[in-house]
Amino acid sequence: MTVFKRGPSRRRVLQTGLAGILATGVAPLILSRGAWAQEFCNNPTGDTVTFGLNLPLTGAYAEEGADEQKAYQLAIQHLNGEGDGGLISVLTPTALKGNGVLGKKVAFVTSDSQTKADVARAGATRMIERDGAIMVSGGSSSAEAVAVQGLCQEMGVIFMAGLTHSNDTTGKDKKRYGFRHFFNAYQSGIGLAPAIVKAYGADRRAYHLTADYTWGWTQEESMKAATEELGWETVQAVRTPLGAGDFSQFLTPVLNSGADVLILNHYGNDMVNSLTQAVQFGMRDRQTNGKNFEIVVPLFSELMAKGAGANIKGIYGTSNWHWNLQDPGTIAFTKSFGAAYGAPPSQAAHTAYVQALLYADACERAGTFYPPEVIKALEGFEFDGMGNGPTLYRAEDHQCIKNVLVVQGNESPTSEYDVLNVVQEIPRDAVAYDPAIFGGDLGPAEPAPIC
Amino acid sequence: MLAMSRNDLLLFLGFTIAVLAMPIWLQPFGAAYPDLLQRFTIYAILAVGFNILFGLTGYLSFGHAAFFGVGSYAAVWSFKLLSMDAIPAMAFAIVVSGIFALLIGYVSLRRSGIYFSILTLAFAQMSYNLAYSVLTPITNGETGLQLDLADPRYLDRAFSAAPAGLPSPTLLGAPLTGYAGFYFCAGFLIIAFFIAQRITGSPFGMMLKGIKSNQTRMNYTGFNTKPYTLAAFVISGMYAGLAGALLAITDPLAGAERMQWTASGEVVLMTILGGAGTLVGPVIGAWLIKYFENIFSAINDSILTRFFAFLPEGADHVAVTIASKFVGEGWFLTLGLVFVLIVVFLPGGIMEGVRRIVGLFNRSGKTPRHTPAQVQPAE
Numbered sequence: 001m002t003v004f005k006r007g008p009s010r011r012r013v014l015q016t017g018l019a020g021i022l023a024t025g026v027a028p029l030i031l032s033r034g035a036w037a038q039e040f041c042n043n044p045t046g047d048t049v050t051f052g053l054n055l056p057l058t059g060a061y062a063e064e065g066a067d068e069q070k071a072y073q074l075a076i077q078h079l080n081g082e083g084d085g086g087l088i089s090v091l092t093p094t095a096l097k098g099n100g101v102l103g104k105k106v107a108f109v110t111s112d113s114q115t116k117a118d119v120a121r122a123g124a125t126r127m128i129e130r131d132g133a134i135m136v137s138g139g140s141s142s143a144e145a146v147a148v149q150g151l152c153q154e155m156g157v158i159f160m161a162g163l164t165h166s167n168d169t170t171g172k173d174k175k176r177y178g179f180r181h182f183f184n185a186y187q188s189g190i191g192l193a194p195a196i197v198k199a200y201g202a203d204r205r206a207y208h209l210t211a212d213y214t215w216g217w218t219q220e221e222s223m224k225a226a227t228e229e230l231g232w233e234t235v236q237a238v239r240t241p242l243g244a245g246d247f248s249q250f251l252t253p254v255l256n257s258g259a260d261v262l263i264l265n266h267y268g269n270d271m272v273n274s275l276t277q278a279v280q281f282g283m284r285d286r287q288t289n290g291k292n293f294e295i296v297v298p299l300f301s302e303l304m305a306k307g308a309g310a311n312i313k314g315i316y317g318t319s320n321w322h323w324n325l326q327d328p329g330t331i332a333f334t335k336s337f338g339a340a341y342g343a344p345p346s347q348a349a350h351t352a353y354v355q356a357l358l359y360a361d362a363c364e365r366a367g368t369f370y371p372p373e374v375i376k377a378l379e380g381f382e383f384d385g386m387g388n389g390p391t392l393y394r395a396e397d398h399q400c401i402k403n404v405l406v407v408q409g410n411e412s413p414t415s416e417y418d419v420l421n422v423v424q425e426i427p428r429d430a431v432a433y434d435p436a437i438f439g440g441d442l443g444p445a446e447p448a449p450i451c
Numbered sequence: 452m453l454a455m456s457r458n459d460l461l462l463f464l465g466f467t468i469a470v471l472a473m474p475i476w477l478q479p480f481g482a483a484y485p486d487l488l489q490r491f492t493i494y495a496i497l498a499v500g501f502n503i504l505f506g507l508t509g510y511l512s513f514g515h516a517a518f519f520g521v522g523s524y525a526a527v528w529s530f531k532l533l534s535m536d537a538i539p540a541m542a543f544a545i546v547v548s549g550i551f552a553l554l555i556g557y558v559s560l561r562r563s564g565i566y567f568s569i570l571t572l573a574f575a576q577m578s579y580n581l582a583y584s585v586l587t588p589i590t591n592g593e594t595g596l597q598l599d600l601a602d603p604r605y606l607d608r609a610f611s612a613a614p615a616g617l618p619s620p621t622l623l624g625a626p627l628t629g630y631a632g633f634y635f636c637a638g639f640l641i642i643a644f645f646i647a648q649r650i651t652g653s654p655f656g657m658m659l660k661g662i663k664s665n666q667t668r669m670n671y672t673g674f675n676t677k678p679y680t681l682a683a684f685v686i687s688g689m690y691a692g693l694a695g696a697l698l699a700i701t702d703p704l705a706g707a708e709r710m711q712w713t714a715s716g717e718v719v720l721m722t723i724l725g726g727a728g729t730l731v732g733p734v735i736g737a738w739l740i741k742y743f744e745n746i747f748s749a750i751n752d753s754i755l756t757r758f759f760a761f762l763p764e765g766a767d768h769v770a771v772t773i774a775s776k777f778v779g780e781g782w783f784l785t786l787g788l789v790f791v792l793i794v795v796f797l798p799g800g801i802m803e804g805v806r807r808i809v810g811l812f813n814r815s816g817k818t819p820r821h822t823p824a825q826v827q828p829a830e
Contacts, residue, residue, distance in 0.1 A: 118708055129629075130484040
């Protein structure tokens with residue numbers, strides 16, 4: 001073996017080591033010195049203000065992410081006074097002037113969250129730390145929303161959630177800095193249950209297949225509670241991994257379970273795959289317990305309906321919004337989006353667009369970008385004209401309370417976009433609930449000293 | 452023990468300076484922000500540890516991300532149950548991933564070569580599926596394990612009342628966010644590098660190199676190689692556990708995707724890209740891949756348009772259209788091209804390129820270095 005006798009003495013090594021340790025301690029002080037100069041995280045000093053868009057461009061919910069991106073770009077154009085102005089003129093009350101936000105032009109940075117919570121968090125951190133995003137928005141999965149929302153609370157940056165439907169987002173994981181315009185699983189349950197019980201009868205036996213993460217869990221729980229209340233029985237609830245692709249191993253047991261309704265708590269590609277496979281298994285032509293076998297998809301979107309094609313016909317579900325509504329806000333948004341991209345917007349695009357506008361409007365009303373003031377402006381804000389009827393941003397849990405749509409797959413679509421029929425519009429009083437039932441704590445509004 | 456050869460010491464000091472000065476020299480590359488710097492150091496630790504197994508001992512593990520993930524989960528559980536302090540979290544993570552590596556290594560190391568790789572891949576995939584859907588009470592599945600207001604945190608509660616809001620990880624009371632978090636991780640990278648350097652130069656390291664070059668001959672000369680390979684496996688698993696813990700400390704969330712086979716493959720890529728068997732190579736490989744993942748993937752069309760604005764009208768559109776395929780979502784494409792180029796032209800990774808350049812300058816002068824691996828890092 002080599003004998004190491006050459007080289008510096010023990011004292012030399014100790015000295016260098018100590019110098020290194022000292023340097024390690026001092027260097028951060030020098031580098032973070034500038035951080036105190038700004039009064040809050042990413043206070044915009046130039047003539048632009050940057051929105052951070054965290055979008056799933058790959059993964060199980062990629063299609064929703066792409067549609068959200070289009071909507072954000074449209075919203076930012078409208079905020080900057082370009083294009084036809086979109087919903088700015090129909091939002092009431094409004095403080096938006098169409099010259100940017102507080103006189104600053106809106107710019108944006110994007111990040112691909114890959115429909116993964118881990119990646120979404122890294123992307124949001126990058127946009128906040130490096131690109132100076134004043135606000136983070138987007139996401140198409142509740143796992144992402146919950147993860148990014150927690151991060152934004154720590155950083156003191158407002159998070160305007162995109163498509164997230166889990167009760168936890170504004171329930172047990174609610175945050176002072178997180179806001180959700182989209183409706184939630186609980187509202188889907190209490191909205192949808194009476195409609196399907198009326199259509200299919202009160203003595204049904206339901207089998208749940210559930211996406212195994214925060215949204216699926218709360219969706220299953222809410223649907224179970226709401227349907228059991230009205231007399232249904234739950235045979236079994238099985239969890240399936242997100243992005244499984246092949247659901248046949250989960251669908252086979254359904255046939256012999258004695259259930260006569262299959263509830264698919266799936267979204268995006270998962271729902272397209274599981275529904276298509278369920279139809280291929282012949283479930284929709286089956287008779288069980290002397291009744292027609294039925295399939296229910298609690299959360300529906302146009303993109304999914306398009307993906308599932310003819311399989312969707314007659315299937316019940318709920319939606320946050322639909323482009324075929326006939327109020328001025330919906331008409332204006334569908335026209336504006338259609339002119340820009342040649343297709344009607346999905347509900348994901350709608351909620352993304354509205355969130356961007358509501359944030360900008362809150363900044364205008366607060367007269368500052370200082371997050372605690374913007375939060376105050378959003379909490380308890382009552383507005384109308386965004387396509388969902390009168391809407392309240394509830395102060396207790398930052399959940400928007402508005403009408404919920406019960407939809408059904410169109411039996412005779414006239415175009416490839418005309419895939420869903422709005423069966424019923426549940427008024428917002430019927431889907432409002434006590435925010436205390438989910439627990440959770442919003443936490444402080446004061447921004448963290450670092451960012 | 453502290454006496455080091457001159458070359459070793461120079462390499463170590465050069466490395467230390469390069470790591471500590473990262474916020475400065477990465478500025479022009481747009482990568483000098485705390486979160487990415489933390490990732491640079493953390494994945495460098497992972498790659499240095501992986502290199503002990505792959506580069507030194509010659510065992511290609513395709514399941515290293517399992518230990519990384521186990522380390523993260525262990526650290527987050529320590530945050531939830533014990534204390535928000537980083538030290539118990541790291542200790543817990545290293546011990547748990549060490550035990551985990553011992554179990555998997557004991558079984559996997561009965562085979563070598565491709566069979567060993569497949570075994571580790573199988574174990575990693577099993578761990579991933581366990582974390583993703585079977586053990587959801589422990590791992591919280593797809594949602595990821597996160598801190599909660601209702602967590603007991605017995606050690607913290609024994610000394611102080613619960614503060615308002617979610618706490619964040621600390622080191623003896625000092626917060627570990629932003630640059631403080633980076634320097635904390637950088638300190639551990641330097642320690643990890645030092646230990647790897649010592650292992651490489653030690654009789655134990657010689658034994659590992661012997662196993663790599665010809666295990667059968669080692670056996671015939673009377674050495675029992677099993678304890679050595681197992682030790683290397685466990686050490687490298689503990690490195691991964693440490694890296695996982697640091698990732699959880701800088702961002703207290705552990706997701707199952709950390710254990711996916713793509714994450715394992717990434718470590719192999721890092722090591723091969725930088726140069727397997729060298730000390731600095733894996734670190735450079737890790738930095739390069741993380742840089743691509745975080746910077747190239749964030750470039751969108753508007754940034755490209757600004758970049759190509761100097762070109763004449765029309766030509767800039769063409770340039771943007773072509774370039775946009777290689778950035779944003781297409782960053783994998785760029786990484787793949789770089790990987791192919793390096794493996795074809797520099798089979799020894801980036802470090803071989805460095806060695807060739809150094810060789811060009813040294814040809815006229817001295818004889819080639821005795822230990823070609825120990826050259827100054829490229830920065």
